[in-house]
Amino acid sequence: MNEPSGRVRLLRIAIVLAAVFDILALLVFLREKPVFFAGFMFVGQPLFLVAVLLLLGAVVAELRAKQLL
Amino acid sequence: MDGLPLPHGWIGTTADWMRGFGIVFVLLNLVLLAVAWRSLRRSGVSASTRGWLFVAVGLLPLMVAFLSFAHGLEQSSTVASCGSCHVMTPFVADLRDIQSDSLAATHFKNRYIQDRQCYTCHSNYGLGGTLRAKLEGLGHVWRYTTGAYEIPIKIAAPYDNVRCLGCHGASQKFLNAAGHPKEELPNLARNATSCLDCHGPAHAAQQKAAAR
Numbered sequence: 001m002n003e004p005s006g007r008v009r010l011l012r013i014a015i016v017l018a019a020v021f022d023i024l025a026l027l028v029f030l031r032e033k034p035v036f037f038a039g040f041m042f043v044g045q046p047l048f049l050v051a052v053l054l055l056l057g058a059v060v061a062e063l064r065a066k067q068l069l
Numbered sequence: 070m071d072g073l074p075l076p077h078g079w080i081g082t083t084a085d086w087m088r089g090f091g092i093v094f095v096l097l098n099l100v101l102l103a104v105a106w107r108s109l110r111r112s113g114v115s116a117s118t119r120g121w122l123f124v125a126v127g128l129l130p131l132m133v134a135f136l137s138f139a140h141g142l143e144q145s146s147t148v149a150s151c152g153s154c155h156v157m158t159p160f161v162a163d164l165r166d167i168q169s170d171s172l173a174a175t176h177f178k179n180r181y182i183q184d185r186q187c188y189t190c191h192s193n194y195g196l197g198g199t200l201r202a203k204l205e206g207l208g209h210v211w212r213y214t215t216g217a218y219e220i221p222i223k224i225a226a227p228y229d230n231v232r233c234l235g236c237h238g239a240s241q242k243f244l245n246a247a248g249h250p251k252e253e254l255p256n257l258a259r260n261a262t263s264c265l266d267c268h269g270p271a272h273a274a275q276q277k278a279a280a281r
Contacts, residue, residue: 007114008109008110008114011105011109011114011122011126012106012109014122014126015102015105015106015109015122015125015126018098018102018125018126018130019099019102021130021133021134022095022098022099022102022130022133025091025095025133025134025136025137026092026095026096028091028137028140028141028144029088029091029092029095029136029137029140030092032144032147032149032150032153033150033153034145034150034153034154034206034209034210035210035213035214036141037141037142037144037145038207038210038211040137040138040141041138041141044137045134048130048134051126051130052126052127052130055122055123055126055127058114059119062114
């Protein structure tokens, strides 16, 4: 796998996960249903965590590629 | 606030503002994610893209998470939230019925409890009571979503008198009532006698279910 395009793919996945997190959060604000809150807590927040980990992974990979780490 | 004009200069509640800010942050974050997506190039990640990504994936979602959690936690204890599951419809309908003389309706129509009436009467006092109520609520969502429940809905455990006594226990009206002799108070405190034995049923729906 080409290194820059691999990192870009990781970052695109992180963006999609963050977008899903946002949509689940929007449902919490717009609809007063406990199921949306439960969905946000148990699906949305883990997706956000994965997105942040992917972002960190991409940053570390870039720093390693530049031999700064 | 139903039936009352809002005071002059009313700018909404804290919950209203949190909801408003939350929606704005979510929409802003979605726009920033789109900008970050467009600025990503296959050949690599530019300095400006790194900045967009840091804000859109790392920073702004933290604000969204905080506001959604606070708003969701608050909203999950409202009567509207409890009534959003159809199995609760008869209970909430009775609660809001000003002709009903059930214990729940009496408390609601006279605003003996100002808001979050279902939650107030169905959660114990203190942090432990809140945590337990939230965990039980999660169980209710799971059972409702998976259909693992039976009609008529029954309370899971005998109703704890502490939920009544938390408000009424120190009231002079309660302490001096002829129906509450002093020798009976210890029995009420340790649930040997239920408040609902004399003051129930709490909900008209329960009465109908029992009659079937």
